[in-house]
Amino acid sequence: MDPKSSPCLLKFNVLLFLLILVCRHGYAQNTLISEMEELKWEKVMPGIWKASFGEKGLNPMDYTNSPKVGAIEALGDSPFPFAKDASRSLLTPDRASIRLPLNESEQIYGLGLEFEGINRRSNAYTLKVDHYGGIKGYTHAPVPFYISSEGYGVLINSSKRVKIHVGVGNRKDSNIPEPIDRTTGKNWAARPLSDAVEASVEGNGMEIFVFTGQTTLEVVQRYNLFFGGGVIPPKWGLGFWHRMHTKSSDQDVLKEIEDFEEHDFPLDVIGLEPGWQSFAYPCSFDWDTTRFPNPENFVRTLDQKGIKVNLWENPYVAPVSTMYKDISPYTGSHTVWLGEVPDFTIPEAQQVLLNHHKKNHLAIGVSGYKFDEVDGYDVWLWPDHATFPSGNDAVEIRQLYGMMMMDIFGRYFKEQNQRTYSLIRSAYIGASSHNFVLYSDYYDHKGYVTALANSSLAGLLWTPEIRNADSAEEWIRRFQSVSFSPLMMLNAWSSGKKPWSFPEVTDMVRNTIELRMKLLPYLYSAFYEYNQKGIPPFRAMVLENGYEAQETMAGGKLDDAKNPYAEQKRLEVTDQYMMGPSILVAPVFTGQKERSIVLPEGRWFDFYTGDYVGNGETITIQTKLEEIPLFVKDGGIIPMLNSVDKNSNDQSLEVRIYGSKENTYLLYNDDGISYDFEGGEYSLSELKSNLTQEGQLKGSFEELKNGNYSYGNINWSWMTNPN
Amino acid sequence: MDPKSSPCLLKFNVLLFLLILVCRHGYAQNTLISEMEELKWEKVMPGIWKASFGEKGLNPMDYTNSPKVGAIEALGDSPFPFAKDASRSLLTPDRASIRLPLNESEQIYGLGLEFEGINRRSNAYTLKVDHYGGIKGYTHAPVPFYISSEGYGVLINSSKRVKIHVGVGNRKDSNIPEPIDRTTGKNWAARPLSDAVEASVEGNGMEIFVFTGQTTLEVVQRYNLFFGGGVIPPKWGLGFWHRMHTKSSDQDVLKEIEDFEEHDFPLDVIGLEPGWQSFAYPCSFDWDTTRFPNPENFVRTLDQKGIKVNLWENPYVAPVSTMYKDISPYTGSHTVWLGEVPDFTIPEAQQVLLNHHKKNHLAIGVSGYKFDEVDGYDVWLWPDHATFPSGNDAVEIRQLYGMMMMDIFGRYFKEQNQRTYSLIRSAYIGASSHNFVLYSDYYDHKGYVTALANSSLAGLLWTPEIRNADSAEEWIRRFQSVSFSPLMMLNAWSSGKKPWSFPEVTDMVRNTIELRMKLLPYLYSAFYEYNQKGIPPFRAMVLENGYEAQETMAGGKLDDAKNPYAEQKRLEVTDQYMMGPSILVAPVFTGQKERSIVLPEGRWFDFYTGDYVGNGETITIQTKLEEIPLFVKDGGIIPMLNSVDKNSNDQSLEVRIYGSKENTYLLYNDDGISYDFEGGEYSLSELKSNLTQEGQLKGSFEELKNGNYSYGNINWSWMTNPN
Structure with a gap:
């Protein structure tokens, strides 16, 4: 109550x-x-409520994993977060809509993989799976889930496109502000404050979930845990990825691997682009035997070198595919790039796809896929009025297509007790426990970093992959960002660039990658927290305790040619994020000689020097070309590998301690490849820093769970001078 | 058959x-x-067919005028333009769709007020009334009517948002091209050629009209005539419009009029911006008595100076409005800028609006309105899920809102036997006979010229109004374009610019306006052709006989960062158009030292010098700052006033003849203000140029219809030297 x-x-x-x-x-x-009728809320689990009215179509939750009930219960309960009788629904012949209350000072985050802004208040979005290109809500993962600064989240569990008005649009019978005469009054606003979030779908009903939390982070945790928690990638997935030119043969790949060795760059995954197939765009899903005469041998050879193979595909089936005859009965009315579109809401269609992929790729050791173009523009994908043999609506199938692909292959890998780490270009509700990372054709570096922050608010992982650069400076800046992201990938097959393509920064690129590799124990443990508690390993600052969003409204000056409505522009901080429990990442973009960083409350230290930099304030730093600015919380404990040589057995750690605050840290490890950790096959230790009587920090190590995956010896590094 | x-x-x-x-x-x-079921076509009138299936919602044709049956019959009949059994429909639970055939070489034009491109083939559009801002199909007038280069047009008569795929999206059971392997093949295309136009609405049915024609122009004529033909503006509407600062008082207006006289600039219409009202955004629709203590006297004073008053409004009702109490029972659930939104599908709501406007503005001589924000962004206007007391769908009401406003006031002015010429920011199907001109906040000069061309393909008039300029060069270039448009308006109230604000081009601006004013007989006669035959006075080149669209596909080079799908870009000519029967207008944009012009077949001549410039070819000219390039067809007969002095009675004409081809020209005139012309109160003469035996052109004049509105004496000007 x-x-x-x-x-x-x-x-x-x-x-x-x-x-x-x-x-x-x-x-x-x-x-x-x-x-509008009052929504009837029913409690689903501690801190999670559900309401529904009318019918729903295809259920997005058919393609998500089961809740981690125990972990949700461990978070405890909290009261329903807003006045229930202010939450309302309406069914009209054309659509279903809801209205949920909003306080004057409440801010709203989330709504999927957005590349611009963090705060969603005072805007309207049409949440449509599409290429990202500037239309509010059109994106690769338009997740209809928002998080309130008041400590709750709302999920609209619909596979229809959700239109959502976040604090814009005032009902005449609501608590509306006094109008202002624009001619004489001050503070006239093109978007008057409204007291509600309103959302609608073109359908006959809706299902809504509310997730509460004592903090915004806890809201996200509940949301992620409700869908099975977060993924733990295989360790190789956190290494270096490189994608080959589409016309490359097996011999070209071997040559490329030699080049990497010669230039002393790590290489963990080779991605093959369309040309590995006998036909692509639409796809045959069959090996091109001229370029890859013996795929099995090829994959084994790479595996022996510790390199995984990842295959590019889009799901559109070419008539020449050996899978065509079997899948064709289950395809929709329209083609994409002249290939047929399987209706994966039909189990038989899933089975045909999986059988073909098992037989031809997975059985010989292919580690995963890059599923392209499951997002698409309207000019490329099937139209809304396409029909599918299941009778499901084309719009709903498009909205869920990526999720269906993830689900099909996710279940397969789980059954094989093998983790994949794959790429996909669309996702939707409840993707956190799927072993897939999103990417995009959009290539704005700053937008990529904003997307990385926003992905944490939508149960997603995102890679700001590198394709090309106009300068050596851009090259190293992009490498720095991707090295501090969930998936470190060079996807420059078309430009032909290699990590060493800009010689003046080659060493910097190598050092950046190496730093990321050394941080593996820290990052891997962060993924463990993702898995167990739903805490995203890469997080928007608004999920951080003590972070005060520095938001100002700028502009608003009337300009009849450029700004006829005197609209203000929100200036917010979108270019920094957290990695793991203690590290604040502040990427630098080409041309930036200095940049500012907003530090949450508490003392913060430079990662590289251990120097104190500030406390709950905005600082400005001079950038260095060779460094991505990283800052560590007071008490931060950062375990790092001493060696990143794949061939070395050295698993010893340097554990860095920053600042002067006592702290404990959970260090996680497992076999790095299987799901045995779910059965208890993992090591867990506690790293502690305690103050001695002399006021010095002292490190200690305690094995919490015996396992076969403990790291080696620890050297403690005291990064910060006392006083 | x-x-x-x-x-x-x-x-x-x-x-x-x-x-x-x-x-x-x-x-x-x-x-x-x-x-898909075959559409059943029924003939409606000669060359016009209709098919329908399922139910339709709000009928757009409720807000259009009656067909000019005689004029349609005069065009004659022509066969149904495509294979009837290839035209198909489908109703699914979620939407209604159609499929109409498309030949390989067929090009498609129209689809409303677009600011980019002319040819619509190989694209998909969501036709939604909105601000224009780059989303395909979101525009002020997203008319679901397209014209085929094969000589027919298709209208989807729906008030739902139409999604239309113009030659993109291949059904698997259609005549689809062979797929191409992108890795090895040449000519792989991200948008393979498709053999259909497919369109859908989220509704339970559709009504479709087909208009035929021997030429694309005849298709447009039939379409316009089906909605009553084109408007003939009052003569003052074709003069110079100037809008006052929003805070201006009656005294400020009088001072401004003096300034215009002092600077020797014509002035025919004064527009008052929001501040004429006691409250605006939302609007009171009541005079602000501090700024306008005696509106009646004010309007009369201006009228005596030959200046009309036009009032800015948006339709959203402020609680302080004296109209509020009466209209409030008929408003929707949501406000816009905190003002209530009348449901004009309810006759009582129309009546309240009209009564208030009659009493307060029209009865004292206000000439018309500028209806703003009937287009709107989603963040400003009512949401799709808003409800209205009529029970009509909010989406449909939004789509038709501008048309309803035009219809309400159009009927009023007609009853008064008085022509208005007003402005509005949204329109839809069948707007040609409404006395309204569209405008936009979008301010790209080139886009404005493209819109001017496209407006002719959608039954619309459009003004590229002037708001501001960054340089004197831009100032004169924009004046040149607006002087060769349906409504010549300076709307620089916010920047405070006057026609003489850039002294270095003031004389050029004056000369440009004067040229437009001199061309009044030519332009007015062109509007007569619009009215009688549906021929748009300003026309896209694709409506011109002998015009060969110069279209090339450029680019298409793979670039992983900027063009990952190697998409080609269509380069087409969008920056020239026809005015009246003989003049080709080729505006120049800031910075252009030269420009090319595509001349249709036939000999063409420079308007200013009479010199021959080319024949069915692309020419390049050096631009002159003081001139907008104008070209005249061989045989072109251009009647021009000798005097544009409002106070002069001189109605004598200079009639210019270009080239050497015999020709006849219909010169039209009437009282310039009333609808008496519909009862036969007008003058019509034929101007002829015939070859003498010596091979010289000789002009003659014949009065076809006696009337009181004949012009004065004619001087013939032979612009082109023989041989």
Whole structure:
């Protein structure tokens, strides 16, 4: 029971209000707020509620994993976060809509993989799976889940495109501000403050979930845990990825591997682009035997070198595919790039796809895929009016296509007790426990970093892959960002660039990659927290305790040619994020000689020097070409490998301690490849830094769970001088 | 009966096809083309057919004028333009769709007020009333009417948002090209050629009209005539418009008029911006009595100076409005800028609006309005899920809002036997006979000229109004374009610019305006052709006989960062258009030292010098700052006023003749203000140029219809030297 609302008084107020309106209006009775029915909330799990009305179509949760119930229960309960009787629904012949209350100071985050901005208040979005290109809500992963700064999240569990108005659009019967005469008044706003989030779908009903939390992070944790927690990638997935030119043969790959060795660059995954197939765009999914005469041998050879093979595909089936005859009965009315589109809501279609892939790729050791173009532009993909043999709506199938692909292959790999780490270009609700990372054709570096922050608010992982650069400076800057992301990939097959293509920064690129590799124990443990507690390893600053979003409204000056409505522009910090529990990452973009960083409350230290840099303030630093700015929280404990040589058995650690605050840290490890950790096959230790009587920090190590995966010896590094 | 199709043979082919598909597929029977039903076409008028299926919602034709049946009949008949059995429809639970055939070489034009490109083939559009901002199909007038280069047009008569795929998206059971392997093949295309236009709405049915024509122009004529033909503006509407600062008072207006006189600039219409009202954004629609203490006197004073008053409004009602109490029962659930939104599908709401406007503005002589923000962004306007007291869908109401406003006031002015010429920011199907001109906040000069061309393909008039400029060069270039448009307006109230604000080009600006004013007889006669025959006075080149669209596909080079799909870019000519029967207008944009012009077949001459410039070819000219390039067809007859002095009675004409071809020209005139012309109150003469035996052109004049509105004496000007 929400302590803030007194239902009797409210009911009386609503009645009075209706009476007044009816008296005033007469005719307009059906436009009163009474037209909207109160949503009936039912508790699903501690801190999670559900309401629904009408029918729903294809259920997005058919393609997500099961909740981690125990972990959700461990978070405890919290009260329903807003006045229930202010949450309302409406069904009209054309659509279903809801209205949820919003406080004046409340900020809203999330709504999927956005490349611009963090705060979603005062905007409207059409959440449509599409290429990202500037249309609000059109993106690779338009997840209809938002997080309130007041400590709750709302998920609209629909496979229809959700239109959502976040604090814009005032009902006439709502608590609306006084109008202002624009000619004479001050503070006239093109978007007056509204007291609600309103959302609709073109369908006959909706299902809504509310997730609470004591913090925004806890909201995200509950959301992720509800879908099985976060993925733990195989260790190779956290290494270096490189994609070959589409016309490369097996011999070209071997030559490329030699080049990497020669230039002393690590290499963990080789990605093969369309040309590994006998036909592509649409795809045959069959090996091109001229370029790869013996795929099995090829994959084994690479495996022996510790290199995994990842295959590019889009799901559109070419008539020449050996899979064509079997899948064709289950394809939709329209083709994409002249290939047929399997209807993966049909189990038989899933089976045909999986059987073909098992037989031809997975059985010989292929580690995963890069599923392209499951997002698509309208000019390329099937139209909304396409039909599918299952009878499911084309719009809903498009919205869920990426999720279906992840689900099909995710289940397969799980059955094989083998982890994949794959790429996909669309996702939707509840993707956190799928072993897939998103990417995009959009290539703005700053937008990529914003997307990395936003991905954590939507249960997603995202890679700011590198394709090309106009300068050596851009080259190293992009490498720095991708090295501090969930998947470190060079995807420059078309430009032909190699890590060493800009000789003046080759050493810097190598050092950056090496730093990322050394941080593996830290990063891997962060993924463990993702898996167990739903804490994203890469996080938007708004999920951080003590972070005060530095947001200002700029502009707003009337300009009849450029800004006729005197619209203000929100200036917010979108270019920094957290990695793991203690590290704040602040990427630098080409041309930036200095940059500012907003530090959450608490003392912060330079990662490289251990020097104190500030506390709950905005600092400005001079950038260095060779360094991505990294800052560590007071007490930060950072375990790092001493050696990143794949052929070395050296598993000894340097454990860095920053600042002067006592702290504990959970160090996780496992076999790095299987799901045995779910059965308890892992090592867990506690790293502690305690103050001695002399006021010095002292490190200690305690094995919490015996396992076969403990690291070697530890050297403690005290990064910060006392006082 | 279409001679190209043999129904028996086709039926057999379809059966055979089905048989093959069923044998091959089994499961997928409901995805065969057989799932689509053949559209049943019924002839409505000569060259006009209709087909419909299912239900339709709000009918756009409720807000259009009646057909000019006689004029349509005069165009004659022509056969149904494509294979009827290739035109198909489908109703699914979620939407209604159609499929119409497309030849390989067929080009498609139209689809409303677009600011980019002319040719719509190989693209997909969501036709939504919105601000224009780069989203394909989101525009102020997203008219679901397209014109084929094969000589027919298709109108989807729906108030739902139409999604239309113009030659993109291949059904698997259609005539699809062979796939190409992108890795090895040449000519792989991200948008393979498709053999259909497919369109859908989220609704339960559709109504479709087909308009034929021997030429693309005749298609447009039939379309316009079906909606009552084109408007003839009052003569003052073709003069110079100037909008006052929003805070201006009656005294400021009088001072401004003096300034215009002092600087020797014509002035025909004064526009008052929001501040004429006691409250605006939302609007009171009541005079602000501090700025306008005696509106009646004010309007009369201006009228005596030959200056009309036009009032800015948006339709959103402020609580302080004296109209509020009466209209409030008929408003929707949501406000816009905190003002209530009248549901103008309800006759009572229309009546309240009209009564208030009659009493307060029209009765005292206000000439018309500028209806703003009937287009709107989603963040400003009511959401799709808003409800209205009529029960009509919010999306449909939004799509038709501008049309409803035009219809309400159009009927009023007609009843008063008074022509208005007003501005509005959204329109839809069948707007040609409404006395309204569209405008936009979008301010790209080149885009504005493209819009001017495209407006003719959608039954619209459009003004590239001037708001501001960064340089004197831009200032004169924009004046040149607006002077050769349906409405010559300076709307620089916010920047405070006057026509003489860039002294170095003031004389050029004055000369440009004067040239437009001198061309009034020519332009007014062109509007007569619009009215009588549906021929747009400003026309895209694709409506011109002998025009060969110079279209090339450029680019298409793979670039992993900037063009990963190696998409080609269509380069087409969008920066020239026709005005009246003979003048080709080729505006120049800031910075252009030279420009090319594509001349249709036939000999063409420089408007200013009469010199021959080319014939069916692309020419390049050096631009002159003081001149907008204008070219005249061989035989062109251009009547021009000798005097543009409002106070002069001189109605004598200079009639210019270009080239050496015999020609006749219809010169039209009437009282310039009323609808009496519809009862025959007008003058019509024929101007002829005939070759004498000596091979010289000789002009003659014949009064076809006696009237009181004949011009004065004619001087013939032979612009081109013989040989």
